[in-house]
Amino acid sequence: MIDIEDRLTLDERATVDFVLGLRKRWSDTVYPALVEEFAETGTPAESPQLEEVMHGLPSYPWFSHLERVQQKMLWRAAGDAVVGRRDQLVGELDAVPGEGVGSLRLVDGFELPSWYTDYDIHVQPGSFFSDDMSAYVYEFGARIVMLRDNDGYKFHGLFAQTTLPDKPDATRVVDMGCGFGKSTRPLVAKYPTAEVIGVDLAAPGLRLAHAEAEAEGLAITYAQADSRATGLDDASCDVVTGTMTLHEMPSDAIVDTIREGARLLKPGGEMHFLEFMLTGDPLRDATVIEHAERNNEPFFRALFSTDTIAACEEAGLVDVQWRAFDERQLGVQPDGWGERREWHFPWAVLSARKAV
Numbered sequence: 405m406i407d408i409e410d411r412l413t414l415d416e417r418a419t420v421d422f423v424l425g426l427r428k429r430w431s432d433t434v435y436p437a438l439v440e441e442f443a444e445t446g447t448p449a450e451s452p453q454l455e456e457v458m459h460g461l462p463s464y465p466w467f468s469h470l471e472r473v474q475q476k477m478l479w480r481a482a483g484d485a486v487v488g489r490r491d492q493l494v495g496e497l498d499a500v501p502g503e504g505v506g507s508l509r510l511v512d513g514f515e516l517p518s519w520y521t522d523y524d525i526h527v528q529p530g531s532f533f534s535d536d537m538s539a540y541v542y543e544f545g546a547r548i549v550m551l552r553d554n555d556g557y558k559f560h561g562l563f564a565q566t567t568l569p570d571k572p573d574a575t576r577v578v579d580m581g582c583g584f585g586k587s588t589r590p591l592v593a594k595y596p597t598a599e600v601i602g603v604d605l606a607a608p609g610l611r612l613a614h615a616e617a618e619a620e621g622l623a624i625t626y627a628q629a630d631s632r633a634t635g636l637d638d639a640s641c642d643v644v645t646g647t648m649t650l651h652e653m654p655s656d657a658i659v660d661t662i663r664e665g666a667r668l669l670k671p672g673g674e675m676h677f678l679e680f681m682l683t684g685d686p687l688r689d690a691t692v693i694e695h696a697e698r699n700n701e702p703f704f705r706a707l708f709s710t711d712t713i714a715a716c717e718e719a720g721l722v723d724v725q726w727r728a729f730d731e732r733q734l735g736v737q738p739d740g741w742g743e744r745r746e747w748h749f750p751w752a753v754l755s756a757r758k759a760v
């Protein structure tokens with residue numbers, strides 16, 4: 405498979421490095437300055453005026469403006485690099501048969517929900533779904549969004565290895581909202597006995613996911629389906645998982661996805677979603693919510709305000725819990741994220757089990 409990053413011109417490389425540097429300084433320098441200035445005001449963390457005070461801090465215009473601007477610069481850099489190589493990349497996708505070691509199941513005329521198509525998620529022009537190149541752009545851009553810390557899909561591997569349960573006899577596992585497959589591929593090694601299925605709404609991501617799995621010789625079925633209604637059989641899965649997908653749906657779709665996951669699980673099967681959750685630090689959490697707004701993520705708030713624990717329990721799941729997930733350490737952290745100076749995504753895992 406072509407990795408765009410191996411083919412960048414020096415100019416393109418310099419632009420990408422500049423955006424990465426800007427994003428790092430925004431996280432490790434501008435955010436801590438904002439926190440320090442806030443502390444100097446003496447405003448209690450629980451103050452109802454917290455946001456007003458934060459908006460008046462000297463670093464705030466830098467913090468907020470850089471956050472949005474570097475995100476736009478990032479998509480411009482990734483978009484230019486990908487679209488400039490369109491013919492090659494389309495050729496690469498077209499050359500992969502739908503049936504190989506694994507398979508690709510796209511649905512003609514598949515209807516996307518309007519809450520999904522109404523906005524450009526992450527400020528990515530055209531979002532995930534509008535063009536075959538959008539998955540390549542997302543794949544490249546996401547490396548920078550994660551500050552290159554997720555290169556080699558370290559977080560996804562860590563999640564699969566340390567959070568997902570061992571199921572030596574598993575027959576089927578499903579990855580809801582699999583995107584271009586970086587969350588699905590680690591499932592093959594984790595569950596060697598199982599049929600591995602990735603479902604997503606967006607055809608471009610599924611096409612790229614399938615091409616990358618075939619290139620690695622991984623037997624994965626990628627199917628175009630809504631995680632609210634996958635069409636898979638009741639009680640047919642040992643594990644239902646998903647990474648960074650619930651926060652991209654409105655509240656009723658989150659609840660429906662949880663219900664669908666519960667329907668798919670065998671008794672004793674487990675559901676684990678790697679997501680984001682509020683940290684309990686009011687200033688940090690205010691910036692997380694604003695991050696969602698500046699980053700065109702309209703449903704972060706929906707995830708934070710949905711009673712996901714109750715939704716799991718109502719769907720017949722037990723042992724339901726949210727736990728912090730620290731990508732720098734060994735994944736799930738029962739005692740929270742600990743002290744972190746820099747701005748970081750508040751990774752967290754929603755886990756539950758189907759009662760036997």
Ligand SMILES: C[S@@+](CC[C@H](N)C(=O)[O-])C[C@H]1O[C@@H](n2cnc3c(N)ncnc32)[C@H](O)[C@@H]1O
Nearest residue numbers: 581582583587604605606630631647648649652
């Ligand atoms: C941020 S991406 C994450 C992709 C992948 N799990 C990863 O970690 O890279 C969110 C994905 O969820 C998909 N998605 C959102 N709502 C969905 C739904 N109702 N059913 C299936 N996929 C959905 C989007 O198309 C997108 O590919």
